[in-house]
Amino acid sequence: MRRILIVGNWKMNKTASEAAAFVRDLIKALPASPSVDFGIAPPFTALESVRAALGASAFIQLGAQNMFWEDQGAYTGEISAPMLRDLGCRFVILGHSERRTLFGEQDDAIHKKIRAALKHGLQAILCIGESLAQRERGTTDEVLTGQLQGGLGGFRAEELTTLSIAYEPVWAIGTGRAATVDQAIAAHCTIRRFLSATWTADVADRARILYGGSVTPENVEGLLKSDQIDGALIGGACLRIDSFVKIAAVAQSIGVNR
Structure with a gap:
């Protein structure tokens, strides 16, 4: 059975000093769990201070919010997978809807980023999701499978053993309007069917599919109770x-019974 994964995406919040203080307090408040994995993705500028605050034995995984696909070179302002690995990152979030909508990222670029992440031993969390207009047109499934094909097409099944996917409906991100449990389950089932049909049933069964989009302590229980939803990107x-710890406690109570 897939372990629940709870990941905090800090986006463009917290300075390096604020991040370190936050993590020191978080470690005190968040007990380790035998059935739930935790990760946090601070801004690039805070990765080093957060790594130091976590320490070598912390159970919280460190990750990044984005990266470039080349290892090095004349790419002003970009960050590579080897740089992230050297900072202690275990995972990287790729294809977030804010990267797609605000910065124009396309599937071909996301595909190259995923390949680079896997090459350097980073776990990739591929974000996909439909806009409100696409949902209202009834094209959610087509959008999700198109983004999956664009981001993962050409990969071999054995390359996807550490893959996670985050279903994040664009209309729910930062709006306070989360998808209903039924909407989330339907999308997750579409994703898993596509993975099985395109690769193998084993790929579909191994992949952790998270829900993201206005996740709160109040709505996370209903989402995680479904065996189709393997965690949350928050x-x-x-x-x-306080809210992160409450979400973690809900995940722990559900995880021990999976």
């Missing part, structure tokens, strides 16, 4: 220790 609610 935005605003991960920036406060």
Whole structure:
């Protein structure tokens, strides 16, 4: 059975010193879990201070919010997979809807980023999701499978053993309007069917599929109770220790019974 994964995406929040203080307090408040994995993705500028605050034995995995696909070179302002690995990152979030909509990222670029991440031993969390207009047109499934094909097409099944996917409906991110449990389950089933049909049933069974989009302590239980939803990619609610710890406690109570 897939372990629940709870990841906090800090986005462009917290300075390096604020991040270190936050993590020291988070470690005190968040007990390690035998059935749930935790990760946090601070801004690039805070990765080093967060790594130091976590220490060598911390159970919280460190990750990044984005990266470039080349290892090095004349790419002003970019960060490579080897740089992230050297900072202690275990995973990287790729294809987030804010990268797609605000910065124009396309599937071909996301595909190259995923390949680079896997090459250097980083776990990739591929974000996909439909806009409100696409959902209202009834094309959610086509959008999701198109983004999956664009981001993962050409990979071999054995390359996808550490893959996670985050279903994040664009219309739910930062709006306070989460998808209903039924909407989330339907999308997750579409994703898993596509993985099985395109690769193998084993790939589909191994992949952790997270829900993201206005996740709160109040709605996370309903989402995680479904065996189709393997965790959450959390935005605003991960920036406060109390709400992150409450979400973690819900995940722990559900995880021990999976």
